[in-house]
Amino acid sequence: MAGVARRGSTAGIDSTQGLLQPSGEDLRPLAERMRPAALDEMVGQRRLLAPGSALRRAVENGRVHSMILWGPPGCGKTTLALLLAQYADAEFQAISAVLCGLPQVREVLAQAAARFGQGRRTVLFVDEVHRFNKVQQDAFLPHIERGTILFVGATTENPSFELNSALLSRCRVHVMEAVSAADIAVALHRALADRERGLGALDLRIDEALVEMIAHAADGDVRRGLTFLEIAADLAGPGGEVTQATLEQVLADRTRRFDKGGEQFYDQISALHKSVRSSNPDAALYWLARMLDGGADPSYLARRLTRMAVEDIGLADPRALEMAVDAWETYDRLGSPEGDLALAQVAIYLASTAKSNAAYVAFNEARADVAQYGTQEVPLHIRNAPTRLMKSLGYGRDYRYDHDVDGGIALDQTGFPDAMGERIYYRPVTRGMEIKLKDKLDALRQARAKARGEAPPE
Structure with a gap:
């Protein structure tokens, strides 16, 4: 549940075997062994x-404040928290919101309070802090205010949505970015050269192009890159060479960063x-491929594409909705990977065809009037009259x-409640098939206004 930052490791070479013999400390994964011990190593x-x-x-002056570190996996949130405590x-x-409940949180806070009473501060690192509920988050507040702890929360989620305002008001949010491939390559070279903490004692051979390949495959995650390198080193063996074939095994079936x-x-x-x-089929195709690659449910994507057909294309091209539903059904029949092509095809079509949100806007305006005017009576002339009593x-x-x-x-007959008067919600755009609808409705609306003796609609 909790731990103290540790640095350094030992390793020796068994002269009889010629193999690296790790000590207990070196049983840690490479990414953990190579965790930076100073800010300049990040x-x-x-x-x-x-x-x-x-x-x-x-940090360098030792005057750190409580904070939220928001960034993707492997960008250095835990490392920065360790360095805060060190400086x-x-x-x-450290506690994890995935593993701890309120009793464990209270225990750690009590330990920090006792330590504070003895004149020593505590940096409390809370990983996945967004997984704590409001009550659990509130437990930290008095301790942050009194200075009992220097609170460092780590999250991959937007703090605005996942953390309560009371906690956010007491912490500064620092946004951390995915690490570039070039910077990950620096970390990989450091691990290859370090004979104490890294893989230097293995005397591996690896081309620069393959190091860059690992760095790009890490997809912004330093820890992931070091893990790939460690697996490749295990396959190559001491004194061996990491080859293209080796990396193809290591990097097979990897996916990009994605959180469903x-x-x-x-x-x-x-x-x-x-x-x-924005009528950009190439970009639409890219993001569809990214989401499928990351493991998004294709049925969810089919549903969202259908929503796009009615929200953004609408009556400018009524075929879009039919195509979206057909693509959804095609995917249900074929599954992946064959059905993925149907989704790609409809994404291209939706992005390429004429656009109109006129129906979407009209429906929202109608709903707003329903909310504003409440339960209005249906005008007598358009009520149903199946019985003699009703007719009377x-x-x-x-x-x-x-x-x-x-x-x-x-033309002189209205379809609206008397208290509302005639309304106009649907305003077709001059794109696609709505051009013809606009011409027809404009003429019809002017004729209706004339028949009722009203000014023509604008």
């Missing part, structure tokens, strides 16, 4: 930790939707059957 995060930056000055000469304790229920998921579906709306009460009286009227439309 890769990436130049904006946040650049020399002279506010956070770096605070502040404070005890480091988190920030990245919603960012990517937003990118897909907005690419369709005026139901259906003065209704004009449109098919019996010249032109097929009773």
Whole structure:
């Protein structure tokens, strides 16, 4: 549940076997052994930790504050928390919101309070802090205010959505970025050269191009890159060479960073939707491929593509909805990977065809009027009158059957409640098939206004 930061490791070479014999400390994964012991060893995060930056000055001077570190996996959140404790000469304790409940949280806070009473501070690192509920998050508040702990919460999710305002008001949010492939390559070279903590004692041979291949495959995650390198080193063996064939085994079936229920998921579906709306089929295809590659449920994507067909294409091209539903059914029949092509095809079509949100806007305006005007009575002339009593009460009286009227439309007859008057919600755009609908409705609406003796609609 809790632990103290440790540094260093030992290893020796067995001269009789010629193999690296790790000590107990070296049984840790390579990524853990190579965890930076100083700020200058961290890769990436130049904006946040650049020399002279506010956070770096605070850390180096030991004047750290409670904070939330928001960033993707493997960007250095845990490492930065460890360094905060090291530079502040404070005890480091770490808990995970995945594994701990409120009793464990209270126990750790009690330990920190006792330590504080003895004149020693505690950096409390809470991993996956967004998984704590409001009550659990509130437990930290008095201890942060009193200075009992220097709170460092790590999250991959947007703190605005996942953390309560009371906790956010007491912490500063620092945004950490995915580490670039070039910076990950630096970490890989460091691990290959380090004979104490890394793989230097193995005397591996690996081409620069393959190091770069691992760095790109890590997809912004330093820990992931070091794990790939460690597996490749195990396959190559001491004194061996990491080859292209070796890496193909190591990197087989990997996927890009993706969280099916988190920030990245919603960012990517937003990118897909907005690419369709912007009539950019190439970008739409890219984001669809990214989400499928990351493990998104294709049925969910089919549902969202269908939503795009009605929200952003609408009556400018009614075929879009039919194609989206057909693609959804095709995927249900074929599954992956064959059915993925049907989704790709409809994404291309939706992005390429004419766009209109007129129906979407019209429906929202109608719903707003329903909420504003409440339960309005149906006008008598358009009520159903199946019985003699209803007819005697005026139901259906003065209704004009449109098919019996010249032109097929009773222009002076309204379909709205009396308290509302005639309304216009649907305003077709001058794109796609809505051009013809616009011409027809504009003429019809002007004729209706004239028949009622009203000014023509704008």
